[in-house]
Amino acid sequence: MQPQAAYLVEDNGDLWLTEDEREHMKLSYRIRDVLFDQQSAYQHVMVLDSYDFGPMLVLDGVVQTTSMDGFIYNEMISHIPLNMHPEPRNVLIIGGGDLGAAREVCRYPDVGRVDLVEIDKLVVDACLEYLPDVAGHLKDNRVYYHFTDGVEFAAQCRSDYDVIIVDSSDPVGPAQALFERPFYQSLHNSLKERGIMVCQSQSPLFHRDVLGQAFGAVKELFPVSHLYTAVVPTYPGGLWSFSLGSKHYDRLRPAMLVRGTRYVNRDILHGCFRLPEFLQQFIASL
Amino acid sequence: MQPQAAYLVEDNGDLWLTEDEREHMKLSYRIRDVLFDQQSAYQHVMVLDSYDFGPMLVLDGVVQTTSMDGFIYNEMISHIPLNMHPEPRNVLIIGGGDLGAAREVCRYPDVGRVDLVEIDKLVVDACLEYLPDVAGHLKDNRVYYHFTDGVEFAAQCRSDYDVIIVDSSDPVGPAQALFERPFYQSLHNSLKERGIMVCQSQSPLFHRDVLGQAFGAVKELFPVSHLYTAVVPTYPGGLWSFSLGSKHYDRLRPAMLVRGTRYVNRDILHGCFRLPEFLQQFIASL
Numbered sequence: 001m002q003p004q005a006a007y008l009v010e011d012n013g014d015l016w017l018t019e020d021e022r023e024h025m026k027l028s029y030r031i032r033d034v035l036f037d038q039q040s041a042y043q044h045v046m047v048l049d050s051y052d053f054g055p056m057l058v059l060d061g062v063v064q065t066t067s068m069d070g071f072i073y074n075e076m077i078s079h080i081p082l083n084m085h086p087e088p089r090n091v092l093i094i095g096g097g098d099l100g101a102a103r104e105v106c107r108y109p110d111v112g113r114v115d116l117v118e119i120d121k122l123v124v125d126a127c128l129e130y131l132p133d134v135a136g137h138l139k140d141n142r143v144y145y146h147f148t149d150g151v152e153f154a155a156q157c158r159s160d161y162d163v164i165i166v167d168s169s170d171p172v173g174p175a176q177a178l179f180e181r182p183f184y185q186s187l188h189n190s191l192k193e194r195g196i197m198v199c200q201s202q203s204p205l206f207h208r209d210v211l212g213q214a215f216g217a218v219k220e221l222f223p224v225s226h227l228y229t230a231v232v233p234t235y236p237g238g239l240w241s242f243s244l245g246s247k248h249y250d251r252l253r254p255a256m257l258v259r260g261t262r263y264v265n266r267d268i269l270h271g272c273f274r275l276p277e278f279l280q281q282f283i284a285s286l
Numbered sequence: 287m288q289p290q291a292a293y294l295v296e297d298n299g300d301l302w303l304t305e306d307e308r309e310h311m312k313l314s315y316r317i318r319d320v321l322f323d324q325q326s327a328y329q330h331v332m333v334l335d336s337y338d339f340g341p342m343l344v345l346d347g348v349v350q351t352t353s354m355d356g357f358i359y360n361e362m363i364s365h366i367p368l369n370m371h372p373e374p375r376n377v378l379i380i381g382g383g384d385l386g387a388a389r390e391v392c393r394y395p396d397v398g399r400v401d402l403v404e405i406d407k408l409v410v411d412a413c414l415e416y417l418p419d420v421a422g423h424l425k426d427n428r429v430y431y432h433f434t435d436g437v438e439f440a441a442q443c444r445s446d447y448d449v450i451i452v453d454s455s456d457p458v459g460p461a462q463a464l465f466e467r468p469f470y471q472s473l474h475n476s477l478k479e480r481g482i483m484v485c486q487s488q489s490p491l492f493h494r495d496v497l498g499q500a501f502g503a504v505k506e507l508f509p510v511s512h513l514y515t516a517v518v519p520t521y522p523g524g525l526w527s528f529s530l531g532s533k534h535y536d537r538l539r540p541a542m543l544v545r546g547t548r549y550v551n552r553d554i555l556h557g558c559f560r561l562p563e564f565l566q567q568f569i570a571s572l
Binding site: 022025026027028030050051052068069072205231233236237239261263265267268270271274275276277280 | 302308309310311312313314315316336337338354355358491492515517518519521522523524525547548549550551553554556557560561562563564566
């Protein structure tokens with residue numbers, strides 16, 4: 001396959017992916033091989049094998065997850081809510097086409113059904129085939145795929161879920177509505193009376209407006225709300241935030257943590273809620 | 287001033303700094319202005335005003351600290367040991383020419399003397415003048431400057447210090463010896479019988495060999511050893527490690543934390559020692 005897009009450029013025989021989403025900063029990855037390269041109805045989907053991070057999912061030229069560090073994000077968005085809810089039977093994942101979160105959720109035997117709502121089937125197909133370190137060639141008959149719009153899907157649910165995970169891409173294009181107030185109201189309606197939701201809420205350093213919007217909505221709608229953080233090396237700034245809203249439960253149950261995690265452990269379950277001073281001050285101001 | 291070096295390039299009227307230290311990854315910053323640009327006997331010293339991070343110290347083309355996020359690193363390398371030692375009177379800082387660590391140490395009224403050993407006076411001069419967000423135009427008569435080699439300086443000390451902070455640059459060129467075993471033995475000798483040392487020990491994701499070397503030496507030499515982490519957005523991978531060795535004390539005293547910090551607070555003082563699973567397993571293997 002030949003590189004077609006402006007963000008994938010050959011230079012002296014080397015292939016480089018340069019993320020061009022940011023105005024004042026560029027991150028370039030040296031690419032060993034193009035594993036997958038197709039245009040869907042929604043976006044340009046590639047899986048590129050990079051030297052430093054292994055195979056990575058790239059949508060419209062922006063790195064979404066990588067074989068090297070995808071486990072950090074996927075464990076953090078999954079195990080925290082699943083360890084706060086004592087009986088997580090029905091789980092909804094909105095986005096998450098790389099299947100990393102679904103894979104983590106499926107580690108819990110209590111989970112009986114996972115509805116995965118991803119707008120772009122091509123992302124799922126590509127990751128199942130070319131991103132095993134993230135998607136784990138996931139085959140689990142508890143997972144039901146819905147290739148449709150997450151905002152519309154959530155708007156039609158009523159008290160169906162114990163846990164909802166919003167694993168969205170950046171708030172540009174189709175993902176924009178996933179950071180707006182009406183969507184959070186739909187999530188609240190979609191949860192059972194003791195349900196818990198979590199969404200990725202971007203960088204506390206670079207996207208403080210988005211974080212404020214997401215966490216502000218969660219704080220307003222749910223009696224229990226927490227912000228927690230993790231380090232995601234391939235996201236700008238490294239520090240990443242997650243906004244959690246709970247209708248009832250407010251305590252982690254580390255005894256429920258499944259074995260075999262690489263990032264989350266008992267220390268992280270508690271430590272991740274301990275926020276730097278500037279972030280505590282920011283969320284207190286919302 | 288005109289850009290001279292290969293890492294500072296004009297492109298369509300815009301100035302970009304591209305870090306070329308890594309083989310498979312490049313980080314480029316859009317530059318507003320060159321504030322300082324001189325060659326010392328040791329390195330090429332620049333202060334560049336970037337759009338996203340404000341003025342930043344750049345040595346031989348590699349970003350060392352920035353106005354936007356320098357406080358995270360400098361608070362973490364200073365306040366953790368200073369909150370573990372109940373009477374930190376004499377402090378030695380090796381490296382730290384940006385004066386960020388010295389500035390944090392000087393916030394503690396108990397500190398009577400700070401010896402700062404930086405090989406390159408030009409770095410201190412540049413930061414005092416052009417990097418106020420990090421160096422704070424530091425003027426404190428408790429600080430004694432020694433423009434000499436840190437390894438040689440430490441080799442001549444005997445039981446002089448309560449706290450030693452090793453704020454080195456990456457382990458290439460002159461800084462390489464700061465990650466080797468004999469240097470850690472010198473630090474041990476330089477500390478009083480209840481002294482504490484801390485050094486930055488690079489990225490747990492990208493420089494695991496260096497981290498292993500540094501923390502391994504600390505663990506071998508000191509009865510109390512801890513690894514802790516913080517997020518440093520401008521360092522590759524975001525996650526950064528610090529290795530702490532203590533001859534006696536093993537408890538933080540949050541009541542001693544000075545006011546006005548932006549990253550460190552009581553939550554971080556405890557949370558920073560809570561390590562991800564892969565890192566716990568790695569240091570247990572040393």
